[in-house]
Amino acid sequence: MIAVLSLAVGIVLADSAIVTLALPEILRQLDAEVSEVAWVLTAYNLVLALAAVPAARLCIKPGHAPVAGAAGLVVFAGASAGCAAATSLEVLIVARVVQALGGALVIMACLELLVLASGDERRGAARWAVAGVAGAAVGPVAGGLLTQAISWQSIFIFQVPLVLLAVPVAIRLRGRSRAAGATVADSVRAADRPDAAANLALALLSAALTAALFLLVLLLVEGWRRSPALAAITVTVIPVAAIAAGVVARAARAGTRSEAIAGAILIGGGLVALGFLPDANPAWTLAPQALVGLGLGLTVDSLTAVALRDRFPRALHGGWTIAARHVGVVAGLAILTPIFTADLRDAQAPAQEAIAALVLDAPLPASAKLDLADGLGRELESEGGRVPDLAPAFSAVRLDAADRPRAQALAVALDDQLERAATRAFRDAFLVAGALALLAVLPASMLRETRPEAGA
Template structure:
């Protein structure tokens, strides 16, 4: 096997280890459902990998100095492959997390060994190897979600892990048979004096890595779990990011200026994601282009230029810094987003019930329709459950009621989309702010820019301010009119007034529903959900101290009992 071919195989192994922090993101909704876990649980699937990798990198680098890169790398790749197999057959989230932790240990050994082996080349081969390492370091995390989404769509979420096993085992054989210098000689090279690490670029790298997690994790979660986009379409959508990162990595200039400009572009793209006007995937393209360009500018400038990447020890600290940032932001924002998504889903259910109750549909049909549509909606896949219920209930309606039903369905759907988007906005705003903060951290170190660089930085500043502002204006223009949940004791509702005997019964039923809700101290929407769903009834009883009965007069009136 030629040296260049070996280098390519080793770079693929390193790219796989780096991509594994994000490769599973498009499969998380399926993991959530099949393994019966929560949003926090699926966030841990990424967080555990990032944390263990960050902890293991420096100790593994010391081990590699003693035993050599071929042995340590082969052992790490073999462990990574077997741990991937364990993840692929896991029947519980606990076993999956154990597999992910073992993957991370193997991934740490893989990365340190591959760096050492690629650095051990000479002349043109070494230059080629350096480019491969840089490509793996910059692009792999961005490519991960697209690759994982394609595998999930074609097969199953388990395929993401199972396909890695033969790749890792093959790379282990290549690594073990790669010739290298004596470990003692390499260790002496690592101990040679070199550039010192600086605090500001280190902090900036951690902040940028945390911000990019919003694009690599939160955006994917919004697409698949929030908007119910199928994994392949989501994979194609997020493929914009690595393409833009590749373009950004080709832009030259002073390292500090590139890192600062890249951080600002990441911030602009991430902040714009907080103001997505609606669920059309096209709206996500421009923010991803900005974040991808920023990624391609900032990561190479920070890792390898402003921060040294001359030795295995340098590489270990660089990768540790990146993954500490990833883990920290997932640990903080994972639970916040999960709570906000659950709250937003509940609000959307209640607002959807309000829309259904006010629709001009037959009274008994629509009051039973409201909980049938919204009762199955939960935070695991809110829109997917809603769309399935809308299709199911539509088949039971008379043809003359379908136009009104379709208007109601569209209103309920857009209400849910807006609510889901609101649950992610804080996370996008926080991570976008972190990227802008990274640019501010770097600013004191920046030398005076040239005319060309100054113009580039000026454009970057304008884009950073303009992109979120334009998206916020579009969101405000396109946002559906909020549905108010009125106080049933004082509400002066405009009743459907559809006429005839059925219309009269409908209006009286809605008035009686308000009266009953007023007596219980709840909204009418909460009451309808509680009458139809045991979990909502439990929530109702916990909040109001009474469990609504299906045997009272109001229930008989509403449900025809």
């Protein structure tokens, strides 16, 4: 029962980033620009942010959480099927909006249902928070593997039966929810104010983490032309480090303020390091990702616990944390996407000049150089600011056997030039994201230092 509800929470929050590694494939299949396809993420996160608190207000009414949760699960599953069937970017975005509306009901209802199923408020809320962090961290990895193995549509198809597993569980808890109705009603009349510092820190960190969960995978797949599967394996460092950080923090029994400050610094440091990668080897991203993952594990669930601790009604304050996190994601996308897309366009002219120089200096026949230059020019122009695949231009040129090794060496040099240009183009966005994470130190320092209770 608890596992099924936690899985539902994880899936809904995973969807905030699960399509990240699929975006390049969606971009190509649906013939969209990077700035347009980013709305597949933005629409979901924006609607989830706006709907979380109203959904929470509905779920705190006596006996409403199971019904709202079951309805949300059905809506989410139906919209997921709609996403899989989408044949245009517009239809996909509309389906994502509906998905987020259902998801908001699922998340907020599951907070109440997990508390009921756990029989303990703090334990249930902790499970809810951990499930959300795990989903957000693992989402891009799962999405990348499914995209590579099957298709981007399979991401949404697999979600349908998994979330529907929670429908009978929600209905089964309806009796317990009614029994707890009087307590919930009392808590509504004595609603506490949201924890502004914790929620602001969550928003800033979520904005910063957009760089790790969105920009990094775009750099790997679009900038460096790595496969979604390789990119997915590469970014597993983040969830693994996040899990490790949580285990260490619980063992050390560190205070929530200390965890939040240390985590924000780690995330900021990791993102800044991603801005100064020496070359296009994915191995260089591992240490910065580990820092980001450690910071994620230290901050998000502890800040969520602070925002929920001793505040009633519970679901309403859970709604504020979800709203804060996803407002942060939307803000991160709004701030960072224009930066790196503009930098990619700015890098296009210098890259073309460098490519032209390499082609002119190549030890190839003049006719082959002309054909190659023409093909490369078409590839660069057709991508409209995206990093092009130069292989078709080389495939179209007829070469003697003696010239093929030279052409291959030229192709490697050109790819290296493009990868360096792409890496530089993402630098400013990573640095801005790092600054957002470090800004979170300010609200985090305003938190009261509390340590987990023994046995918690």
